[in-house]
Each structure stands twice: as C-alpha cells, then as structure tokens.
Amino acid sequence: MNRFVWVMALLVFQSATAQTDDSGFLRKIADNVLSSNAAYENLRALCKTVGPRLAGSSGMVKAEAWGQKALRDAGADKVWLQECAVPNWVRGNKDEAWYSSKDGKTIKKTPMDILALGNSMGTDPKGIFLPAILINDFNELEARKAELAGKIVVFNNIFDPKNLSTFKSYGESGAYRVRGASMAAKYGAKAVLVRSITASTDNNPHTGSLVYDTAYPKIPAAAMGLKDADALIARLKAGEEVYVFYRSEARFLPDAVGHNVIGELTGSEFPDQYITVGGHLDSWDPAEGAHDDGAGCVHSIEVLRALKAIGYKPRYTLRVVLFANEENGMRGGNKYAEEAKAKGEKHVFALESDAGGFTPRSFGFTASLDQLRNMRAWVSLFEPYGVYQFNAGGGGADIGPLNRLLGTPMAGLNPDNSRYFDLHHARGDVFENVNKRELDFGALNMAMLIYMVDKYGL
Amino acid sequence: MNRFVWVMALLVFQSATAQTDDSGFLRKIADNVLSSNAAYENLRALCKTVGPRLAGSSGMVKAEAWGQKALRDAGADKVWLQECAVPNWVRGNKDEAWYSSKDGKTIKKTPMDILALGNSMGTDPKGIFLPAILINDFNELEARKAELAGKIVVFNNIFDPKNLSTFKSYGESGAYRVRGASMAAKYGAKAVLVRSITASTDNNPHTGSLVYDTAYPKIPAAAMGLKDADALIARLKAGEEVYVFYRSEARFLPDAVGHNVIGELTGSEFPDQYITVGGHLDSWDPAEGAHDDGAGCVHSIEVLRALKAIGYKPRYTLRVVLFANEENGMRGGNKYAEEAKAKGEKHVFALESDAGGFTPRSFGFTASLDQLRNMRAWVSLFEPYGVYQFNAGGGGADIGPLNRLLGTPMAGLNPDNSRYFDLHHARGDVFENVNKRELDFGALNMAMLIYMVDKYGL
Numbered sequence: 001m002n003r004f005v006w007v008m009a010l011l012v013f014q015s016a017t018a019q020t021d022d023s024g025f026l027r028k029i030a031d032n033v034l035s036s037n038a039a040y041e042n043l044r045a046l047c048k049t050v051g052p053r054l055a056g057s058s059g060m061v062k063a064e065a066w067g068q069k070a071l072r073d074a075g076a077d078k079v080w081l082q083e084c085a086v087p088n089w090v091r092g093n094k095d096e097a098w099y100s101s102k103d104g105k106t107i108k109k110t111p112m113d114i115l116a117l118g119n120s121m122g123t124d125p126k127g128i129f130l131p132a133i134l135i136n137d138f139n140e141l142e143a144r145k146a147e148l149a150g151k152i153v154v155f156n157n158i159f160d161p162k163n164l165s166t167f168k169s170y171g172e173s174g175a176y177r178v179r180g181a182s183m184a185a186k187y188g189a190k191a192v193l194v195r196s197i198t199a200s201t202d203n204n205p206h207t208g209s210l211v212y213d214t215a216y217p218k219i220p221a222a223a224m225g226l227k228d229a230d231a232l233i234a235r236l237k238a239g240e241e242v243y244v245f246y247r248s249e250a251r252f253l254p255d256a257v258g259h260n261v262i263g264e265l266t267g268s269e270f271p272d273q274y275i276t277v278g279g280h281l282d283s284w285d286p287a288e289g290a291h292d293d294g295a296g297c298v299h300s301i302e303v304l305r306a307l308k309a310i311g312y313k314p315r316y317t318l319r320v321v322l323f324a325n326e327e328n329g330m331r332g333g334n335k336y337a338e339e340a341k342a343k344g345e346k347h348v349f350a351l352e353s354d355a356g357g358f359t360p361r362s363f364g365f366t367a368s369l370d371q372l373r374n375m376r377a378w379v380s381l382f383e384p385y386g387v388y389q390f391n392a393g394g395g396g397a398d399i400g401p402l403n404r405l406l407g408t409p410m411a412g413l414n415p416d417n418s419r420y421f422d423l424h425h426a427r428g429d430v431f432e433n434v435n436k437r438e439l440d441f442g443a444l445n446m447a448m449l450i451y452m453v454d455k456y457g458l
Numbered sequence: 459m460n461r462f463v464w465v466m467a468l469l470v471f472q473s474a475t476a477q478t479d480d481s482g483f484l485r486k487i488a489d490n491v492l493s494s495n496a497a498y499e500n501l502r503a504l505c506k507t508v509g510p511r512l513a514g515s516s517g518m519v520k521a522e523a524w525g526q527k528a529l530r531d532a533g534a535d536k537v538w539l540q541e542c543a544v545p546n547w548v549r550g551n552k553d554e555a556w557y558s559s560k561d562g563k564t565i566k567k568t569p570m571d572i573l574a575l576g577n578s579m580g581t582d583p584k585g586i587f588l589p590a591i592l593i594n595d596f597n598e599l600e601a602r603k604a605e606l607a608g609k610i611v612v613f614n615n616i617f618d619p620k621n622l623s624t625f626k627s628y629g630e631s632g633a634y635r636v637r638g639a640s641m642a643a644k645y646g647a648k649a650v651l652v653r654s655i656t657a658s659t660d661n662n663p664h665t666g667s668l669v670y671d672t673a674y675p676k677i678p679a680a681a682m683g684l685k686d687a688d689a690l691i692a693r694l695k696a697g698e699e700v701y702v703f704y705r706s707e708a709r710f711l712p713d714a715v716g717h718n719v720i721g722e723l724t725g726s727e728f729p730d731q732y733i734t735v736g737g738h739l740d741s742w743d744p745a746e747g748a749h750d751d752g753a754g755c756v757h758s759i760e761v762l763r764a765l766k767a768i769g770y771k772p773r774y775t776l777r778v779v780l781f782a783n784e785e786n787g788m789r790g791g792n793k794y795a796e797e798a799k800a801k802g803e804k805h806v807f808a809l810e811s812d813a814g815g816f817t818p819r820s821f822g823f824t825a826s827l828d829q830l831r832n833m834r835a836w837v838s839l840f841e842p843y844g845v846y847q848f849n850a851g852g853g854g855a856d857i858g859p860l861n862r863l864l865g866t867p868m869a870g871l872n873p874d875n876s877r878y879f880d881l882h883h884a885r886g887d888v889f890e891n892v893n894k895r896e897l898d899f900g901a902l903n904m905a906m907l908i909y910m911v912d913k914y915g916l
Contacts, residue, residue, distance in 0.1 A: 034619045040659070161492045161895070164842050201498070201894055359817065359874045361844075384622050386819075386874075388846045416817045416844075416874065418895040436659055437619070437876040 056088030056256035071263030074305035086258035092249025127247030134236035149188030182213035280326030295357030337401030352396025358415035364394020367409035514546030529721030532763035544716035550707025585705030592694035607646030640671035738784030753815030795859035810854025816873035822852015825867035
C-alpha cells in the first residue's frame with residue numbers, strides 16, 4: 001500500500017467518524033424540535049394575539065414586544081431592540097372597486113374584491129370612474145401607449161402554472177405589480193389594476209409593494225382577486241365598453257420608529273464574531289402573516305431555543321434577528337448591516353427563512369465556491385430530514401445587505417413552494433394554514449445548518 | 459484513442475441523447491398536467507357530488523358511476539366494471555361516548571368526540587357504562603391482565619412525533635387500533651378506546667380498520683379525538699375512578715356487490731400486456747376521502763388523460779384501475795389479481811398512489827435489483843419535478859396481490875407525509891385540504907414514470 005492510499009484511507013476514516021458524530025448530534029436537534037410545541041405555539045401567539053403588523057402600525061409595536069418575550073423565553077443571553085426609522089404606509093378604510101358600463105345599464109354594477117398595492121397612493125376621496133383598457137403585457141403597453149390617457153389600465157398578468165418554481169412565476173407576473181403603475185402613468189393612465197400574483201383557486205386579492213418611478217405621476221394601483229379579474233378581463237376581451245370605479249384611502253404618514261428585535265447566545269470561543277439567523281417581523285395588513293414571515297421568525301427563535309435546550313454552546317455568537325419592515329422598505333435589514341459595518345463587526349454567516357413554513361426542500365447559498373463545496377459535503381446528513389440539495393444562489397432580503405456591505409456568506413431556507421403564493425400577502429395567510437410538522441422540519445434543518453457552520457466554520 | 463474509449467464515448471453520447479429526448483417529452487407531460495384543471499376538478503366532483511363512499515354504501519355506487527364517466531372523459535378506449543363482493547360494514551347512528559365518575563358527581567359527564575373503528579361490532583343498543591383502565595402498551599396489558607375483566611381498556615398509544623416518517627408512527631401506534639380489541643378481549647375487557655392514530659392539533663377522531671382475532675369475543679372499539687383522549691388519560695393517570703359510557707350501532711350487513719372501475723388505453727405493440735396504475739375508490743364514512751384516496755384515483759385518471767392528450771400511444775395496454783374496498787377488506791385488489799392470474803394475463807408493471815395528494819418526494823419500488831438499477835438511471839430526469847429518490851421497497855395495498863400472485867414489479871408514489879395523518883380517516887379529509895399544484899405534481903410524476911416504463915420496459 002503506497003503512501004497516497006494510506007493518506008486517502010485516513011481521510012476517509014476521519015470523514016466517516018465526523019459524519020457519524022454529527023449525525024448523532026443532528027438527531028438530538030431533530031428530536032428536541034419535533035418533541036416541542038415551542039415554534040408552533042410561538043407562531044400561534046404572534047398570529048392570534050398580534051396579527052397584522054405592517055411597519056408603523058400598532059401591530060408592529062405589539063409584535064416587537066412579542067419578539068422580545070419569545071427570545072427571552074427561548075433562552076437568549078441578551079435581548080435588545082435596534083432602532084430604525086420605518087415608512088408608515090396606511091390603507092385607510094376598505095378599498096372599494098366595481099365595474100359596469102358607463103351608463104350602469106348594459107353592464108350592471110359588479111363589485112370586485114381588491115386590495116390597494118402597498119406603497120400605492122389612494123384615489124380622490126370620492127373615487128374615480130373611468131374607462132378600462134386591457135393590456136396583456138409591457139410590449140402591448142408600448143404598442144398602445146396612445147390609447148392610455150385618462151384610463152384605468154387592467155393588466156392581464158398571468159401567474160404561469162407551468163413554471164417548475166412558483167418563484168419564477170412570481171417574478172414574471174410580479175413585474176406588473178411592482179412597475180406597472182409607473183409604466184402606465186408614463187402614458188397618462190390614471191390608475192392600474194393587476195391580477196393578484198398567485199395561481200390560487202380562490203378570489204382573495206394579494207397585495208404587495210409597488211415601486212414608483214418618480215419621473216411620472218404616482219397613480220393608484222390595486223390587485224384584483226383572480227375570479228373577479230377573469231370576469232372583468234373576459235368582458236374587455238369581448239370588446240365591451242367597461243368603466244371601473246376605484247376608491248382607496250391609501251397614503252403615507254410620516255416615518256415611524258421601528259426596531260429590529262435581536263436575541264443572542266454569546267459565543268464561547270469567538271464572542272465578537274457573529275452568525276445571524278433571522279426572518280422579518282412585519283407583515284401585510286390583510287392577514288396574520290403566518291407564513292410570511294411569522295414562520296421565519298419562529299424558525300429562527302427555535303434555532304436558538306433548541307440549541308440551548310440540548311446544551312450546545314456555540315463557538316460564535318449566535319444572533320437571532322427579527323427584522324423590521326421587509327415588506328415595504330427593507331429598513332431593518334439595511335440598518336442591521338450598516339451598523340455592523342460601522343462597528344467593524346465580523347460576521348461569519350447569515351441564514352434567513354422567508355419563504356414560508358412549508359416542508360423544507362433545500363438551502364440556497366450565496367458564498368464562495370470553496371465555502372459552497374465545503375458545505376455540500378454535509379448534504380447527506382440532511383437528507384433524512386428532507387433537505388436534498390445545497391444550491392448555489394440564495395439568501396434573503398433582510399440579510400442581503402450584510403452580504404453586500406460585509407461580504408458575509410449567506411443562505412436561505414427553501415421550503416416546498418407549491419402553496420406559498422396561494423396565501424402570500426392575502427387574507428389566507430393565517431395560522432390555520434401552517435402545519436406544525438412542516439414548520440418544525442424547517443426549524444430543525446436550520447438549527448442543523450447553524451450547528452454545522454458553528455462547529456466547522458466555512 | 460483506443461477502441462474502448464470510442465465505445466464508451468458512443469454509449470455516453472447515446473445515453474445523453476436519450477436523456478435529452480426524454481427530458482423534452484417529460485416536460486410536455488408536465489406542461490399538459492400543470493395547464494389543466496382536470497385532476498383538481500375531477501377530485502372536486504368526487505368529493506362534493508359523491509362524498510363518503512365506504513364499500514357497500516350508496517356512496518360506493520355513486521362513486522363507481524363517477525369513475526366510469528371520469529375515465530371516459532379522460533379518453534379511455536374502453537371502460538368497464540369488474541364485479542366483486544364487498545363487505546358491508548355500517549356505522550349506524552352517531553357514535554356516542556362520555557366519561558364521568560360512577561356517581562356522575564365527582565366527575566361530571568364529559569362528552570368525547572369518537573368514532574367506532576371500521577369493522578368493529580357495536581355495543582348493546584342502550585350503550586355500556588363501565589370502569590375505564592389505562593393501559594400504556596401491550597407489555598402493560600400482559601402485566602395487568604388480571605385487572606381487565608369487565609372494563610373498558612383505554613390505550614395510551616402515542617403517535618411518536620420524533621419518527622422521521624409519519625408512516626413509522628402510524629405503524630407503531632396503529633397496532634393498538636388494529637389488534638388492541640382482541641388483545642384486551644382475551645382478558646375479559648368489554649370494549650377498548652384508542653387514541654386516534656395521528657399527531658394532529660385538532661380533536662377530530664380518526665377511524666380505520668381493526669382486525670378481530672376470532673379466538674376471542676368481538677368487543678366494540680373506538681378512536682378518541684386527541685384532546686379528549688388527553689383529558690381522559692390525565693384523570694386515569696392521576697388515579698381517579700373514571701367510568702366510560704359508549705354506545706355504537708356498528709354492525710355488518712350481508713356482503714354487497716361492488717366493482718373495480720377500469721379504463722384502458724390499448725397498447726400499440728403489446729395490447730395483451732398490461733401496465734396498471736391505480737388508487738382506491740372507497741373511503742371512510744366521516745369525510746370526503748379527498749387525500750385517501752380520491753387523490754390516488756384522480757392521479758391515475760390524469761396519467762391516462764395527459765398521455766392521451768399529448769398524443770402518446772402506449773406500447774403496452776395502460777390500465778387505470780379504481781379499486782374497490784381497500785379500506786376494510788381489500789376485495790378489489792384481490793379480485794383484480796386473481797382474475798389476471800386466472801386469465802393468464804401478462805402484467806409488466808403496476809403503480810399505485812395511496813398516500814395522499816401532497817407534494818411528491820420519491821417513488822418506492824418492489825422489483826428485482828436489475829429492474830431497480832435500470833429505473834434508477836432515470837432519477838435525474840425526475841429531480842426538476844421534485845422526485846429525488848427511487849427507493850427499494852414500496853407499492854400499494856391494491857396492487858400488492860398482483861405482485862404476490864404474478865410477480866409483477868410494482869411501485870408507489872411517496873408524497874411528503876407531514877400532513878397525511880392529520881387528515882387520514884377523519885373529517886378533515888376534504889377537498890379544501892388538497893392543494894391543486896401539489897396534486898398536479900403527483901400526477902405528472904406518475905405519468906412520467908409510466909411513460910418511461912412503457913418506452914423502455916423493465
């Protein structure tokens with residue numbers, strides 16, 4: 001046997017031993033999470049005693065109190081608030097929309113279930129009543145730009161069911177939610193309606209942020225429930241003359257004071273080097289934000305709780321961060337990274353859960369090729385727990401600034417995405433639509449990944 | 459370049475070409491299924507216009523008519539019924555149970571949500587009111603056998619949340635549902651109550667079959683909702699004297715006439731050789747049997763519909779079988795295999811879906827090592843669609859007889875099992891708890907597997 005073979009055999013042996021040790025410890029983590037009701041009951045409390053919690057709302061304040069208590073109960077050594085200014089967009093009273101013919105006779109007044117898009121301006125207090133024009137996509141918008149003045153643009157943006165990831169459909173169809181208003185305003189449109197960014201089988205409208213191009217008037221924009229959208233669009237396709245009434249009180253109040261809620265387990269070897277795990281604490285106003293992103297908050301708290309409960313002392317300081325204002329401003333994530341940079345903190349790794357509390361499938365990483373290769377050697381340890389792939393690409397909106405400002409390698413939990421956009425930003429995103437076991441599997445896989453990174457570094 | 463390298467290069471090239479061709483065709487299958495509402499709307503019709511359909515019930519007859527129509531609509535060349543006698547167990551009026559102290563004063567009458575187990579005998583028409591005894595497991599049953607006479611045994615069978623597959627917990631905890639009655643009757647117990655075989659967070663009781671050992675009296679048995687079970691068991695653990703009232707009208711009527719519903723696409727090359735794909739048409743009585751096994755029925759019909767819709771002509775005859783009476787007798791599956799054997803039919807492969815309409819994870823195979831190795835070469839084609847593993851071991855209750863009598867290789871679809879036992883055999887198993895996209899992904903993976911087997915053989 002030559003020297004090379006000896007070395008290889010030794011490496012294989014060491015690797016096998018490490019894997020066996022780790023496998024036993026990961027099983028302890030899993031047993032602890034699966035035997036506990038903590039993540040599920042934390043989520044129940046957040047959804048049922050706090051509920052909606054958009055930045056600047058009274059729900060935000062209650063959620064911050066909830067987060068501090070949950071982190072203390074989980075066993076954090078230290079819990080504190082990191083202040084940041086947050087936008088304060090308010091919906092006002094219920095959005096109202098219906099359509100009819102101009103005279104209200106050929107087509108009778110037909111109400112639609114709609115939600116003003118987040119960050120949208122409202123209408124005139126009395127509402128607007130204007131002819132609707134159907135626009136299938138941005139190409140058609142350009143081709144028919146001369147016809148848009150004074151009208152309400154109805155975008156027929158389809159959430160493509162054939163994409164194998166619903167996030168792809170979200171990106172494609174969501175472009176009309178994010179940019180549609182200004183694209184139409186450029187040519188004189190007075191408001192836009194988009195199909196909700198979903199393929200759900202119900203009629204719930206789905207809100208979410210738009211971004212205005214400040215070069216054009218900030219016209220009001222709302223999302224329609226799919227059944228209502230289909231009915232309206234069918235009439236427009238048939239060439240009928242349809243007028244839409246839309247009334248929204250949406251507006252911005254002055255910025256409010258919000259906070260990232262942070263809990264730590266102090267590192268035993270590197271107390272001034274950080275591993276961050278988080279989700280965002282804010283949610284849209286129509287629902288409880290159970291999957292988006294209550295799940296990510298309780299996932300992250302559960303990582304700390306479970307590691308502490310089984311007596312693991314992290315080498316690096318483990319920080320759980322419940323970020324402020326992801327939905328319509330990203331102020332919390334930016335604040336966290338800016339302060340880390342200003343203080344010269346060293347951040348080893350960051351992990352976010354912001355894709356729901358569904359059964360986990362994979363992690364996605366933004367890291368160097370070496371780091372990714374090192375971590376991929378662990379994948380077989382995760383397979384029994386339903387995570388089969390460590391993919392290149394991924395992270396989270398709130399930890400993105402840490403990656404950009406400090407170069408911190410980051411990862412995101414990727415749960416099965418089949419159901420996410422059925423509920424996302426809509427009134428169906430409630431506690432009852434979260435399954436305890438699916439939620440727990442997300443948390444235990446995150447705790448396992450944090451443990452491996454903490455033990456081996458990157 | 460030597461001859462060996464040339465041959466290898468050629469093989470790699472051929473294999474890559476085959477994979478590319480197949481990959482394109484599989485994508486066509488996926489696009490067709492994901493663009494269609496057929497599976498979801500078929501399931502809606504089965505759940506909402508037929509509903510519960512236990513063997514022998516009027517629902518069974520309606521379901522058979524639904525199945526024939528659905529198969530014709532899907533494009534089957536030929537649809538027919540295969541008759542088989544089925545057991546005719548009936549629940550009668552609502553099961554009733556409560557507990558109290560003997561005098562009804564120390565502990566007031568406390569109602570419990572329960573369901574008689576399938577195939578259980580009922581109680582005396584007036585009900586029974588007897589002291590309860592808590593038994594944690596079969597070991598304790600043996601140790602305390604002298605105390606059981608004249609009592610109602612309350613089994614504290616826990617559905618272990620720590621098992622990584624819920625099917626393992628189902629097997630462990632389910633042993634008390636299946637065998638508990640006769641084990642207790644052996645020592646003179648008069649009835650048994652089991653915890654429902656679930657870890658659900660609600661109080662819905664879950665029924666399911668028991669099997670009597672004919673050597674002992676057939677005593678009544680029922681499943682308790684978990685919250686009620688916990689409350690009762692806490693009192694028994696505290697040493698309180700608790701009496702249980704139980705009344706059930708469950709009984710058997712004479713066997714009824716049921717049918718397997720069969721639809722075919724005739725094979726172009728081997729019309730007298732068969733590939734079977736199926737689920738079972740019967741369901742328990744408390745719900746709509748949406749996941750168990752409406753999903754398997756519409757999955758199987760969708761395989762035929764999609765392959766026909768994209769113009770694929772199978773080489774072997776494709777048979778979709780909606781099996782009768784899986785839940786409490788397995789008469790349909792046995793009949794199908796017995797008739798196949800009697801007629802000398804050649805069966806190439808059989809695939810069953812009977813684990814719900816959840817997001818698919820893997821297929822499990824009962825096949826020779828060579829066959830499994832051949833099929834495993836296809837796994838990478840399935841990964842984009844969420845199926846990462848082709849495992850050894852698996853099939854289905856209804857196609858098991860085909861495997862045993864004819865040696866037919868078989869497989870089962872393994873969806874994510876996190877939520878299955880929350881709903882299984884309980885009133886939560888309704889259409890609303892099935893997600894369209896998750897259902898469609900099960901169907902398209904099944905259609906893809908059937909296509910590959912049909913094209914390449916085994």
